[in-house]
Amino acid sequence: EAQVTQNPRYLITVTGKKLTVTCSQNMNHEYMSWYRQDPGLGLRQIYYSMNVEVTDKGDVPEGYKVSRKEKRNFPLILESPSPNQTSLYFCASSSPTGGVETQYFGPGTRLLVL
Amino acid sequence: AQSVTQLGSHVSVSEGALVLLRCNYSSSVPPYLFWYVQYPNQGLQLLLKYTSAATLVKGINGFEAEFKKSETSFHLTKPSAHMSDAAEYFCAATDTGGFKTIFGAGTRLFVKA
Numbered sequence: 522e523a524q525v526t527q528n529p530r531y532l533i534t535v536t537g538k539k540l541t542v543t544c545s546q547n548m549n550h551e552y553m554s555w556y557r558q559d560p561g562l563g564l565r566q567i568y569y570s571m572n573v574e575v576t577d578k579g580d581v582p583e584g585y586k587v588s589r590k591e592k593r594n595f596p597l598i599l600e601s602p603s604p605n606q607t608s609l610y611f612c613a614s615s616s617p618t619g620g621v622e623t624q625y626f627g628p629g630t631r632l633l634v635l
Numbered sequence: 636a637q638s639v640t641q642l643g644s645h646v647s648v649s650e651g652a653l654v655l656l657r658c659n660y661s662s663s664v665p666p667y668l669f670w671y672v673q674y675p676n677q678g679l680q681l682l683l684k685y686t687s688a689a690t691l692v693k694g695i696n697g698f699e700a701e702f703k704k705s706e707t708s709f710h711l712t713k714p715s716a717h718m719s720d721a722a723e724y725f726c727a728a729t730d731t732g733g734f735k736t737i738f739g740a741g742t743r744l745f746v747k748a
Binding site (some may be wrong): 525552554556560561563564565566569572577579580611613622624626627628629 | 639640681735737741
């Protein structure tokens with residue numbers, strides 16, 4: 522089954538404790554992206570990656586890091602989480618070659634930073 | 636900079652009534668436009684997309700949207716609402732490269748029996 526998976530689905534942590542949210546897709550997509558969803562703000566793009574070893578900032582990259590060492594994986598790293606990073610996070614992937622393709626979204630990771 | 640505005644954070648309709656969810660974008664160059672639906676505790680699912688082909692775009696579940704360049708709008712409609720349409724709907728725009736995506740704030744649709 523074609524899908525985007527995220528782990529963990531729910532996470533409670535404390536300020537300053539490094540964490541990683543994993544994202545994996547099995548569709549051989551070149552493009553992957555991370556978003557955060559906050560009430561009243563919709564989804565905001567954090568980082569995106571056009572292919573392996575190619576990443577770029579979205580609209581709200583501060584406090585986040587990403588890496589793309591393999592095509593299927595695109596982890597989101599919070600080196601020193603703060604309470605304002607409490608949010609619902611979504612990973613997405615697509616294959617834009619030949620045009621603008623549909624983004625497939627993961628189920629989301631709900632993060633609470635105390 | 637691009638922006639996407641959805642008018643109305645909440646819309647309520649009766650079952651069987653017309654659904655109209657409004658989306659306006661700002662850009663000198665029409666971007667690619669999308670409507671997504673999010674059911675509770677789920678990720679986003681594509682309803683339809685505009686990529687400069689036909690201005691009237693048909694999507695899944697009976698939804699359609701019309702791209703109007705003169706009004707910079709991409710409103711979502713469905714002739715007859717079902718209870719199962721109750722969800723949150725997001726309008727989104729991507730740049731011509733298709734990488735950077737801007738979402739609207741979302742509109743929550745309530746369907747009354």
